[in-house]
Amino acid sequence: MGMTITEKILAKASGRNKVEPGENIWLDVDVLMTHDVCGPPTISIWKNEFGKDAKIWDKNKLVIFPDHYIFTSNKHANRNVDILREFAKEYDIENYYDVGSERYKGVCHIALAEEGYNLPGTVLFGTDSHTCTSGAFGMFATGVGNTDAAFILGTGKIWEKVPESMKFTFNGRLPDYLTAKDLILQILGDITTDGATYRAMEFDGEAVFNLSMNERMTLTNMAIEAGGMSGIIKADEITGKYVKERIDKSFEIFESDNDAKYHSTYEYNVSEIEPLIAKPHSPDNRDLVRNAAGTPLTKCYIGSCTGGKITDFLFAAKFLFRNKVKVPTFVVPASTQVAKQLEIETYNGIPLKEIFEKSGCIIARSSCAACLGGPDDTIGRAVDKDVVISTTNRNFPGRMGSKKSEVYLASPLTVAASAVSGVITDPRDFI
Amino acid sequence: MKGKAYVLGNNIDTDQIIPAEHLVYSIDDEQESKKYGHFALSGVPMSQAGLPEGSTPFIEGDDWQSDFSIIIGGSNFGCGSSREHAPFALMKAGVVAIVAESYARIFYRNSVDGGFVIPYESADKINDKISTGDNLELDLEFNVLRNLTREEVYHLKPLGEALPIIEAGGLFNYARLSGMIS
Ligand code: SF4
Numbered sequence: 329m330g331m332t333i334t335e336k337i338l339a340k341a342s343g344r345n346k347v348e349p350g351e352n353i354w355l356d357v358d359v360l361m362t363h364d365v366c367g368p369p370t371i372s373i374w375k376n377e378f379g380k381d382a383k384i385w386d387k388n389k390l391v392i393f394p395d396h397y398i399f400t401s402n403k404h405a406n407r408n409v410d411i412l413r414e415f416a417k418e419y420d421i422e423n424y425y426d427v428g429s430e431r432y433k434g435v436c437h438i439a440l441a442e443e444g445y446n447l448p449g450t451v452l453f454g455t456d457s458h459t460c461t462s463g464a465f466g467m468f469a470t471g472v473g474n475t476d477a478a479f480i481l482g483t484g485k486i487w488e489k490v491p492e493s494m495k496f497t498f499n500g501r502l503p504d505y506l507t508a509k510d511l512i513l514q515i516l517g518d519i520t521t522d523g524a525t526y527r528a529m530e531f532d533g534e535a536v537f538n539l540s541m542n543e544r545m546t547l548t549n550m551a552i553e554a555g556g557m558s559g560i561i562k563a564d565e566i567t568g569k570y571v572k573e574r575i576d577k578s579f580e581i582f583e584s585d586n587d588a589k590y591h592s593t594y595e596y597n598v599s600e601i602e603p604l605i606a607k608p609h610s611p612d613n614r615d616l617v618r619n620a621a622g623t624p625l626t627k628c629y630i631g632s633c634t635g636g637k638i639t640d641f642l643f644a645a646k647f648l649f650r651n652k653v654k655v656p657t658f659v660v661p662a663s664t665q666v667a668k669q670l671e672i673e674t675y676n677g678i679p680l681k682e683i684f685e686k687s688g689c690i691i692a693r694s695s696c697a698a699c700l701g702g703p704d705d706t707i708g709r710a711v712d713k714d715v716v717i718s719t720t721n722r723n724f725p726g727r728m729g730s731k732k733s734e735v736y737l738a739s740p741l742t743v744a745a746s747a748v749s750g751v752i753t754d755p756r757d758f759i
Numbered sequence: 760m761k762g763k764a765y766v767l768g769n770n771i772d773t774d775q776i777i778p779a780e781h782l783v784y785s786i787d788d789e790q791e792s793k794k795y796g797h798f799a800l801s802g803v804p805m806s807q808a809g810l811p812e813g814s815t816p817f818i819e820g821d822d823w824q825s826d827f828s829i830i831i832g833g834s835n836f837g838c839g840s841s842r843e844h845a846p847f848a849l850m851k852a853g854v855v856a857i858v859a860e861s862y863a864r865i866f867y868r869n870s871v872d873g874g875f876v877i878p879y880e881s882a883d884k885i886n887d888k889i890s891t892g893d894n895l896e897l898d899l900e901f902n903v904l905r906n907l908t909r910e911e912v913y914h915l916k917p918l919g920e921a922l923p924i925i926e927a928g929g930l931f932n933y934a935r936l937s938g939m940i941s
Contacts, residue, residue, distance in 0.1 A: 352920055365782050365842070366841065366842065366843070368785075369786050369843065369844070372786065372787050376787075377931045378940075397783065402783060404783030404784060404785075405783045407783075407785075408783060454841075455841055456840070456841055457839065457840045457841040457865055459841075471841040471865050472841065472865065472868065472869075473841055473842070473843035473865060473868060473869035473872065473873065474843040474869075474873070475843060475869065475872045475873040475929065475930055475931070476868060476869075476872050476930065478931075479872070479930055479931065479934070482940070483934075483939070483940060485939075489920075521770055521835055521838055522770075522834060522835035522838065522861060522863070525835070525861065525862075525863060525864060526864050555835065555838060555863055555864065557864055610770065700774075700779045700840070701774075701778070701779045701780055702779060702780060703780055703783075704780075722772075722774075722839065724772045724774045724775065724839060725774070725775065725802065725804055726774055726775070726778055726802050727774050727779075731802065731804065
């Protein structure tokens with residue numbers, strides 16, 4: 329019996345020839361990532377548990393991105409960043425990307441990719457549920473809590489149950505009204521928010537391998553919304569090129585055997601998929617955009633690790649070009665690099681930044697911002713009974729701020745089309 | 760282990776268990792960390808808070824400890840973000856165990872590895888059989904939950920591989936006991 333790509337990577341990281349789903353194994357971790365919300369408690373647990381002589385197992389493998397509550401006057405939030413800053417100084421952590429410095433990056437999952445930490449065949453743990461995003465690079469990546477992270481910080485090891493794999497194949501060529509976001513919303517509606525609990529979600533098919541790395545990350549990013557332990561896409565030439573442009577490190581490419589065993593397999597023909605939306609209050613509350621069309625909005629939001637990448641803004645620019653937004657629309661580049669790209673990348677010869685400014689969007693500084701609500705002074709936060717359409721990943725009650733608000737999740741095309749109409753709008757009406 | 764039940768529905772995500780705006784408090788500072796108890800389950804919409812009737816606050820007024828120490832949930836309990844503050848907040852509020860149909864992976868791991876609360880899985884759906892305020896008794900030896908108010912018994916799935924970690928009081932103690940770390 330063959331193995332899946334996930335089983336192969338986990339076998340290697342546990343020093344075995346073979347692993348089977350359900351087995352508990354101890355893994356050697358290649359990279360541990362943390363941020364300002366979970367970093368401080370992780371450090372505190374690590375210090376308490378390992379005592380005065382607590383040692384970091386390998387400080388070159390620890391990466392810290394302040395990104396969640398960055399631009400706020402909230403004292404407690406700022407204290408968290410101070411804790412990270414002091415820790416980085418005390419332990420001389422090279423991979424610390426301080427806010428307020430030239431090194432500041434923004435949202436961790438995108439920064440991990442941009443800075444070359446995502447390497448095919450490796451194992452990455454992060455104190456954030458969307459750590460599964462990195463799986464787009466043909467690696468095993470998953471989120472853990474602070475205790476697990478503190479354990480990794482001191483030992484470089486962690487236990488994990490080998491997941492069963494589910495395979496999602498998208499055949500055909502993606503039409504111009506769809507993005508990776510529609511594909512993952514399709515899956516979420518089909519398998520629901522616990523459809524992949526404790527499993528690896530493997531994405532395959534022509535439509536997937538035609539996607540850019542940015543778009544692939546949209547797929548793997550939302551694996552956790554189905555409860556998935558991880559999402560994974562085999563590395564190919566596009567992956568190799570992306571990685572080599574950023575870091576000079578060798579890596580190993582794994583792929584699933586033809587006779588690998590899957591928990592279940594799903595096949596889609598992308599030409600049959602229509603633009604999709606997740607209605608309040610769950611990412612699996614899927615409907616056709618067409619059916620929700622006309623719903624009046626009070627806010628639009630384009631940002632986050634799911635929908636704040638340069639490709640998302642290129643999609644959005646198609647409809648924001650020469651069109652004014654009818655409701656407050658927030659553009660939040662996931663990373664400072666994406667923010668720079670907004671000035672360089674063009675649509676119809678015009679830089680994206682100019683397009684967004686002229687259309688009346690509010691361009692915010694790179695960070696998680698209102699993706700998870702945050703302190704009261706967070707830009708774009710949902711207040712009172714706001715009705716928001718957003719390119720983010722979660723619309724649980726209160727996720728973007730007010731518990732009374734309603735959040736719809738959709739692709740950057742759908743959000744941009746809705747922004748210029750002021751009501752939920754099918755992107756096909758614009759194409 | 761005896762306690763009063765607080766009953767919740769399906770898909771109780773970590774934003775409902777502890778809303779994101781409260782993640783800023785110190786967990787080490789004895790006084791400040793009580794805020795986690797105070798805000799535990801404050802994100803649950805009122806109509807869903809304490810089923811079957813709802814509108815039963817988990818925490819009264821300025822308190823940081825709840826009268827309810829056993830949470831009864833439906834499927835996919837603890838889905839959403841990886842915040843370990845979620846099981847921590849429940850523990851702070853005085854919760855000792857959760858009995859739900861199923862859990863999201865990260866929440867389950869956090870509960871076990873952090874030694875915060877015992878996450879039991881029920882063999883069947885039980886959040887429609889128990890009412891908030893029922894007196895319960897959790898029997899760890901026989902893996903059953905007794906409803907003393909209704910004189911009913913519900914079967915639980917054995918804790919399996921998580922049991923030795925729970926018994927040790929969390930991942931670090933477990934690793935120390937097994938000689939993995941000193
Ligand atoms: S952008 Fe949103 S989902 Fe992504 S890491 Fe930040 S808070 Fe989490």
